[in-house]
Amino acid sequence: MADFTDVLKDVADQVANLATGKLTKYKDALVEDAQEFAKRKQADIERWAGLVKDGTLTLADAEFLALGAKDLVELRAQTYIGIAKTQIDRLKGEIASIVMKVAIGVLV
Amino acid sequence: MLSACTPTIAAYNVETYRAATTLKLETDTVLQKASEPFAAHESEVTALESKLKAATDLAAAIPSNGNAAAQWRIMSDPAGHMAGGTLARWRRDGTLGAGFLTEQRPQIAEGFDYIICLELNKLAERKCAAGGVAPGGE
Numbered sequence: 441m442a443d444f445t446d447v448l449k450d451v452a453d454q455v456a457n458l459a460t461g462k463l464t465k466y467k468d469a470l471v472e473d474a475q476e477f478a479k480r481k482q483a484d485i486e487r488w489a490g491l492v493k494d495g496t497l498t499l500a501d502a503e504f505l506a507l508g509a510k511d512l513v514e515l516r517a518q519t520y521i522g523i524a525k526t527q528i529d530r531l532k533g534e535i536a537s538i539v540m541k542v543a544i545g546v547l548v
Numbered sequence: 549m550l551s552a553c554t555p556t557i558a559a560y561n562v563e564t565y566r567a568a569t570t571l572k573l574e575t576d577t578v579l580q581k582a583s584e585p586f587a588a589h590e591s592e593v594t595a596l597e598s599k600l601k602a603a604t605d606l607a608a609a610i611p612s613n614g615n616a617a618a619q620w621r622i623m624s625d626p627a628g629h630m631a632g633g634t635l636a637r638w639r640r641d642g643t644l645g646a647g648f649l650t651e652q653r654p655q656i657a658e659g660f661d662y663i664i665c666l667e668l669n670k671l672a673e674r675k676c677a678a679g680g681v682a683p684g685g686e
Contacts, residue, residue: 497645501651504633504648505629505651505655507628508655518662519662
């Protein structure tokens with residue numbers, strides 16, 4: 441029978457590698473995506489200011505659009521929080537698999 | 549181990565996914581006419597508002613679905629600045645400017661993309677449409 445300390449360490453190592461890999465990948469992509477979004481919205485706001493100047497948009501139009509952009513920030517945030525929750529659920533499932541595999545390996 | 553299996557978020561729901569994709573298209577189709585007098589399109593707008601409300605109510609009724617429910621509330625809120633707010637503005641002002649609609653219609657479409665993106669990611673990890681990119685997905 442394997443030393444249980446070794447079993448626990450094996451599980452902990454596999455879980456740590458799994459979690460670090462997934463979280464790093466997610467965090468990097470999130471930062472890149474947030475930067476791209478910020479650039480786009482900045483370009484939108486500058487365009488709207490120009491369109492107010494040339495009379496294509498009223499000031500009320502531009503204000504409404506800017507508040508719409510604010511709504512988009514919230515919609516995005518909810519998407520990413522929700523996706524993080526789905527990833528937590530998937531991670532939980534993968535951790536459970538690791539524990540099961542290691543447990544079976546110990547018993548066999 | 550059993551508590552570790554309790555999901556933190558609701559599973560993929562095909563009805564809310566279909567509502568998002570259908571209403572994204574319907575909202576844009578209706579708003580293409582919003583530079584015309586509201587009175588000529590009142591029944592279309594009222595029908596669309598009902599569908600937005602129904603989708604919002606559906607999302608809110610699903611357990612552990614708080615994020616999607618919040619998104620639908622933002623999208624449908626007549627006091628907001630997405631689909632519900634834009635339709636309310638048309639109703640209030642009578643017509644909407646062509647320049648405003650050119651800018652607002654893609655914003656609303658992007659908003660729907662975020663709703664669709666979240667729902668699809670409940671099914672499988674994936675990148676979504678340009679507006680609602682899911683980080684880490686392929």
